[in-house]
Amino acid sequence: MKKAPFSHALVTGASSGIGEAVANKLGKAGVGMVLVARRKDRLDAIAARFPSVEVLVADLTTSSGLSAVLERLGSTSLPNIELVVNNAGFGTSGPFADADPERLSREISLNINALTRISHEAVRQMLPRGRGYLLNVSSIASFQPGPDLAVYAATKAFVTSLTESLHEELRGSGIRVTALCPGLTHTEFQSISNTSGLESNFPEFAWMSADDVARDGLRAVAAGKAICVPGLVNKSLATVSTFTPRGLARRIAGLATRLR
Numbered sequence: 001m002k003k004a005p006f007s008h009a010l011v012t013g014a015s016s017g018i019g020e021a022v023a024n025k026l027g028k029a030g031v032g033m034v035l036v037a038r039r040k041d042r043l044d045a046i047a048a049r050f051p052s053v054e055v056l057v058a059d060l061t062t063s064s065g066l067s068a069v070l071e072r073l074g075s076t077s078l079p080n081i082e083l084v085v086n087n088a089g090f091g092t093s094g095p096f097a098d099a100d101p102e103r104l105s106r107e108i109s110l111n112i113n114a115l116t117r118i119s120h121e122a123v124r125q126m127l128p129r130g131r132g133y134l135l136n137v138s139s140i141a142s143f144q145p146g147p148d149l150a151v152y153a154a155t156k157a158f159v160t161s162l163t164e165s166l167h168e169e170l171r172g173s174g175i176r177v178t179a180l181c182p183g184l185t186h187t188e189f190q191s192i193s194n195t196s197g198l199e200s201n202f203p204e205f206a207w208m209s210a211d212d213v214a215r216d217g218l219r220a221v222a223a224g225k226a227i228c229v230p231g232l233v234n235k236s237l238a239t240v241s242t243f244t245p246r247g248l249a250r251r252i253a254g255l256a257t258r259l260r
């Protein structure tokens, strides 16, 4: 991105994948950053490449980790955060009944609770300033049910719904709120969420790089778009799923995820 409309950003899940790509783009554009994730070495490596980077090591599924991020957002002694990128997230694939219940709780805690609380604090801080940017990373999985990825799809449906609501609620406030809804993107997501089988199910043209997804997301939030679906294939899938009867969309989604 050339001239960024924000001078300081906070990015969650900045240690790999889409979040790392967002951090690299912001760093190159001269934006100061607070980078949040659990892996300190990864965050330190990014911080070493750019000036004005704070590393905030936090597990966002814990109350202490989440509080540290909320406190940083409210800090009056450090630079104001003008862009918040809620990117940290993961999925759990496989039959619902077989899933580890503790893992499902952590997934809901990260994808929904942490994102909601960080969005809430960001908006509270930005409202009196009359400006700000909030980019919430959702997924095209949010547009239809996701058999074999049921909890993940449900968490992302929450993210898209919350973000669209906030976009509308905050119209005229100076705060721009965008849901970034990527499709298949090469990151660590596949190994962590046990969806590596998708790599053989879907041709390479259906996949995007984290770099391209990050570029489209940052452009969209700067432009004040409500929803950004990056890439032609994903845009087509999102459009088809809007017009497909829900019962049929369910069946197709089930076939796509069970082909592994």
Ligand SMILES: NC(=O)c1ccc[n+]([C@@H]2O[C@H](COP(=O)([O-])OP(=O)(O)OC[C@H]3O[C@@H](n4cnc5c(N)ncnc54)[C@H](OP(=O)(O)O)[C@@H]3O)[C@@H](O)[C@H]2O)c1
Pocket (backbone or CB within 6 Å): 012, 013, 014, 015, 016, 017, 018, 019, 036, 037, 038, 039, 040, 042, 058, 059, 060, 061, 087, 088, 089, 090, 091, 110, 137, 138, 139, 140, 181, 182, 183, 184, 185, 186, 187, 188, 189, 190, 192, 210
């Ligand atoms: N890749 C895809 O195909 C795809 C498609 C649609 C949407 N998305 C969404 O894109 C976002 C980024 O995922 P990605 O694909 O870039 O995957 P990724 O490479 O696995 O990155 C996930 C990031 O989240 C962080 N994270 C995970 N658990 C955390 C926790 N408890 N506390 C703090 N940070 C945590 C990870 O850092 P640490 O492990 O260092 O904590 C990492 O930086 C997610 O919300 C995902 O749902 C991905």
